[in-house]
Amino acid sequence: MKIGITGTGSYLPEIVTKNDDFLNHRFLGRDGSEFEHPNATIIEKFQAITGIAERRYAKPELKTSDLGFLAAEKAIEDAGIDKEELDYIIFAHNFGDVTHGKIQGDTLPSLATRVKHLLKIKNTSCVAYDMLFGCPGWIEGVIQAKAFIRSGMAKKCLVIGGETLSRVIDPHDRDSMIYSDGAGACILEGDSSSGEILTHASQTHANGEAYYLYFDRTYDQEGCEDTRYIKMDGRKIYEFACTHVPQAMADCLNKSDVSIDEVKKIFIHQANEKMDQAIIKRFYRLYGKETPTEVMPMIIQEMGNNSVATVPILFDRIRKGKVENHGVEKGDLVIFASVGAGMNINAIVYRY
Incomplete structure (x- = not known):
């Protein structure tokens, strides 16, 4: 089915x-x-x-x-x-x-x-x-x-x-x-x-990585000590993502028995433009290939990072022709991928 x-x-x-x-x-x-x-x-x-x-x-x-x-x-x-x-x-x-x-x-x-x-x-x-x-x-x-x-x-x-x-x-x-x-x-x-999920993969890294994203008080020493805000260790997250996400994506793709040459688009969590570029570059290097142009659409420039909403917003806007120079056609192979608090990673290989 x-x-x-x-x-x-x-x-x-x-x-x-x-x-x-x-x-x-x-x-x-x-x-x-x-x-x-x-x-x-x-x-x-x-x-x-x-x-x-x-x-x-x-x-x-x-x-x-x-x-x-x-x-x-x-x-x-x-x-x-x-x-x-x-x-x-x-x-x-x-x-x-x-x-x-x-x-x-x-x-x-x-x-x-x-x-x-x-x-x-x-x-x-x-x-x-x-x-x-x-x-x-x-x-x-x-x-x-x-x-x-x-x-x-x-x-x-x-x-x-x-x-x-x-x-x-x-x-x-x-x-x-x-x-x-x-x-x-x-x-x-x-x-x-309308399409088919071919394979998926998920990971949780919590042996030292669990609190790369966390809740803590304001940096204003005179601010309320009891109110908590989202905080992150940006450098550790960057290094973690660049190290682990490419291999997780490759593991997911390899389970599908589909060649990387078939991948038309990668819908990756819109977290940080340079980080996402590094992840995709390392992903293709695992196969001894250079990153194709236009494979990774980015809308973070005008959208920012809205966490769990980034991938479905990106996919919806591209499906409906709202992202310049990007689109998907029936039969295209695409990958959804994300990384975030947990630290969690997941990916889906999808035939559109």
């Missing part, structure tokens, strides 16, 4: 925050010390490394579940299915619903349940639950949905990835410029004529 993606949808928030908007921020070191370089220099170096020029923030009245609902509506419409036929709704996120101006994440009820409520689905056999797997959460949700369908427990699944990272960032941390908000979704069905 072929199991494939029959519809996609995404939602990019309307508030655009450009790099220049950070010129008046008070960035501090981990010990609370001031930087010797002005913000203009910090921002210039930041953009050179990450590729990010702007990012999207959600309007105050919208929460992560709202973004997921908006993306889900589009995916359901795109697939042309009756929402009452959904067997599972899987919502991948990391922080739940964080209300604008509040400091707590809310996961009671689950975000998947909230989306089901917003969709007004009456079918009680449609099971809704959340996935916590770091940035690779949406891909892992697709892998789980495939398992449900393969086992006969489901026919149609909705998988969502969404986040409002703008509400869990420390304004005094330079890394705050990386993060953004957004949501992407897909419908997965059995006996699909």
Whole structure:
């Protein structure tokens, strides 16, 4: 039985925050010390490394579940299915619903349940639950949905990835410029004529790597000691990703018995432009090849890193012709890949 993606949808928030908007921020070191370089220099170096020029923030009245609902509506419409036929709704996120101006994440009820409520689905056999797997959460949700369908427990699944990272960032941390908000979704069905998952692979590295991404207090020594923000060890994450992700992708591809020469696109987590370029370059070197041009579409420049939402947003926009010089055609072989908190890695080899 072929199991494939029959519809996609995404939602990019309307508030655009450009790099220049950070010129008046008070960035501090981990010990609370001031930087010797002005913000203009910090921002210039930041953009050179990450590729990010702007990012999207959600309007105050919208929460992560709202973004997921908006993306889900589009995916359901795109697939042309009756929402009452959904067997599972899987919502991948990391922080739940964080209300604008509040400091707590809310996961009671689950975000998947909230989306089901917003969709007004009456079918009680449609099971809704959340996935916590770091940035690779949406891909892992697709892998789980495939398992449900393969086992006969489901026919149609909705998988969502969404986040409002703008509400869990420390304004005094330079890394705050990386993060953004957004949501992407897909419908997965059995006996699909729209595509097929060929192979998948997942890993968790937690022997020393578990806390490369973590929660901690602000860098402002006079700030609230009890409020926690997303923090990361950027150098360790970069080295980890460049070391482990290429081999994980290769392991997944090798299981498919398909040649690397067939790969048309790699939809990789939009985390850091230079890091992603290094990962793909090392991936092709494992096969003794140079990286083909246009194999790795990037939209991080205008989207920023919205964690679990990056891959489904990227895939949706390319499917619908919204990314210049990139597209997919029926029969193309593509790879989905991600890395993030855990430290988790996963990949899917997909025949479009």
